[in-house]
Amino acid sequence: MPTLDWIGKKAVVNHHRDVPYRLIHCDKDKSVGDPDAGNLLVQGDNLEALKALLPYYAGKVKCIYIDPPYNTGEQGWVYNDNVNSLEIQSWLGRIVGKEAEDLSRHDKWLCMMYPRLRLLKEFLDPDGVIFVSIDDEEVVGLRILLSEIFGKSRFIGQFVWKSRQNKDNRTVTGASIDHEYVLAFGGAIRGDGRKEDQFKNPDDDVRGPWTSGNMVGIATKDARPNLHYPLVSPQSGIDYGCPQMGWRFDRKRMAQMISENRILWPPDPGGRPRQKVFLDEFKNKFTGFSSIVGAGLFTRDGTKEIDEIFGERAFPFAKPSALIRQLIIQGCPDGGIILDSFAGSGTTGHAVLEQNQSDKINRQFILVEMDSLIAPQITAKRLAHISNKVGSGFRYCTLGEPLFDADGNVNSAVSFPDLAAHVFFCETGSPIPKRADAASRLIGTFQDRAIYLLQNPASVGVASEKAGNVLTLKTLEAILSEDNFTGPRVIYAEGCTVPDARLDKAGVTFKQIPYQIEGL
Ligand SMILES: C[S@@+](CC[C@H](N)C(=O)[O-])C[C@H]1O[C@@H](n2cnc3c(N)ncnc32)[C@H](O)[C@@H]1O
Structure with missing residues (x-):
């Protein structure tokens, strides 16, 4: 199998072993809501944070989602995107040594990623899945790196997300790059089917167990005008309007579904009608998860979520939470843990909390964010906002002393x-x-x-x-x-x-x- 070589690789391939184990402290004042919800936000460099978490979570994580810096060379944002942050620079200097001065930014990025991915692998359940967001800058190197670490045979897909809604007309090459990728490795994802245990029959419907299904479409009004119309309940007269991407069914089919009593009408006019999907009709209809993810969601949707919570552009390029929700559904069953070690504004935690609420199940998240301003002021605030809305909570943690002192003795602070x-x-x-x-x-x-x-x-x-x-x-x-x-x-x-x-x-x-x- 082809492998990737770069300047500094030798210095980092076994580095994950040398990272000290540290204590993790829970900060009660910064924690929010139910401390036993099983959710954690850890402030610290993920290399040390992951090592500290390993004794508690090795092999237990069902789904990893990470969105590392894309290494585009941007420096002026809230966080450094080009691995030139002071923390990473000094880490490279210490670990790679003199050679680090000559590294290109691609070498540096690979040096940064390798030991972190090695540690992430230790967390993954044998059936678990890792999703990594990335763009053209590093996708080639990253895919080879992931094959090397997680195994080529565990490649699931290189999903494409059309992140940019409007073309970029200012590019030097003339090509407007409108998409990013999500690389997926690990066990199988769930596919777009549903598991039988999700079908229940709370209203004793003679057609048997059913589950509620989405009816929101995926096409703009220009593309499919026949799927764009206001939907009105004949019983209550409530007009639920039309979603931005229309409905899945045209008026005729919708009328038939209404007459067959298949529509679930929410009592609140702001709610969204859903359809009853019956197990009998659904059996053997499991379909593949499309390699085009997040259709109809764009970077600006993530930005809008940040603006709405903070009242300002507190974090750039946050992913839309609905995109992460799609991945979580694919990678994490009820009771599973989702790990995001480049948490940024906390979109993954936001997505887990809201997806749990809509699925009425309980997944847990572990987030790690290095930046000592972003973690308390952005990530924690966003998680607090959503936790309060859905009735959950999280513990805010920081890294403590190493378990062993410089002479290798157990630190006296260790309980x-x-x-x-x-x-x-x-x-x-x-x-x-x-x-x-x-x-x-x-x-x-x-x-x-x-x-x-x-x-x-x-x-x-x-x-x-x-x-x-x-x-x-x-x-x-x-x-x-x-x-x-x-x-x-x-x-x-x-x-x-x-x-x-x-x-x-x-x-x-x-x-x-x-x-x-x-x-x-
Ligand atoms: C691209 S952003 C993630 C954005 C996130 N997905 C969201 O939607 O908000 C990458 C984040 O990783 C953080 N980061 C970079 N290096 C890190 C490290 N070594 N340990 C932990 N966090 C790190 C940065 O501070 C930044 O907030």
């Missing part, structure tokens, strides 16, 4: 549950099933083995029998008798005084903190 989460993840590659409780040395089981942690935050770095962070014969006997686990045990502690033969007999592997905690 028992934080270290337990980290140890469990490093031992198993999976997130800890339940937040650990300092009262229990058993922090979790995985497949056939049980994992234990002996730690006393007051005596970090000092092996002390009195502090309880040393595996002694007495502690071992207590552990063996306190649970009826029959498989192998792995015990992490600062020290061990039990002879090897006794450990072997008990089926126990001792691992010393911090040296034998081996993360990704």
Whole structure:
């Protein structure tokens, strides 16, 4: 398979391993609404934020959507689009070294993206999907990079979004580039069909289970005038007007649907009528998801959403939330987590919250935004606005100290549950099933083995029998008798005084903190 090479690649291919694990702090004052809704906004460089989140979410994310800087060379906007932000410049200098001075902006962009994509891969559920927005500047390199990291065989599509409504007549080449791409890799997407469990029969309709379907069209009035007309309910007389892109059915077909009692009329005249779609008629009608996404949605729709929430152009080029909603429906089922590590104005969170409300299901989001002004003043404000509307909430988090200090010792600020989460993840590659409780040395089981942690935050770095962070014969006997686990045990502690033969007999592997905690 062809791979991509660029100046600085060698320095970054394994860099994700060297990124320190940090603590994550929740800021109650900046969090909004229900803290247990499962939604997070993390302010920080996504490289460090992703590493910090990994022990909790590895393999658990169903859908990743990212919209990284497109590297167009723009500098005057709210955020830097050309990887020349101070944070990324200094990061490149540190990681790539002297060579970084000679990198072209494309090399720099690839250096920036590679370790972040490597970490993102660790989050993805085996059936999960990653969507990446990009334009012509970097699409070629990015697609090869994604093939290299996620696997060529997991390529789903290079979707096209017509983002510009009107042609650009000022280009030097004469070509008006009116589209962007969304690259998709991973397991299969859902397609435009519906799953059977979405069909219910709340009104005992004799035609059986049904689900509500959209009736909004996709054509302008000029293109399909026969689909543009005001729709009026014959029962209530409410006139619901006509959507901007018309209806899906012409007047004749609509009249037939009305006579067959297939239309769901909202009580509010501002609502949008929908159709009853019956399972019996729908079976085996699953269709492919078109590679042309967001038809009828343009960049200006995203901008309009920002203007409406903030009363000004607080963020440039935000994606329309309806575009992200289309992707979420494809990539994330009920209960799934969606991760966006280049959150910008928070469109992904906005889309998740509103799509949940309309589907009456519960997906959760994790957003990361590096900029210390954008995250609290734009992303959080937008999420608060939508959360308050739909009755949800999110936790606002920042990155804390590294788990290990410069000498490799556990940082004294690290609590028992934080270290337990980290140890469990490093031992198993999976997130800890339940937040650990300092009262229990058993922090979790995985497949056939049980994992234990002996730690006393007051005596970090000092092996002390009195502090309880040393595996002694007495502690071992207590552990063996306190649970009826029959498989192998792995015990992490600062020290061990039990002879090897006794450990072997008990089926126990001792691992010393911090040296034998081996993360990704
Ligand atoms: C193109 S914008 C995303 C726009 C977003 N999709 C929206 O609709 O608002 C990219 C965002 O990524 C952020 N960003 C860039 N590098 C980052 C990094 N290393 N970690 C986290 N965020 C980063 C920028 O500050 C910017 O807000």
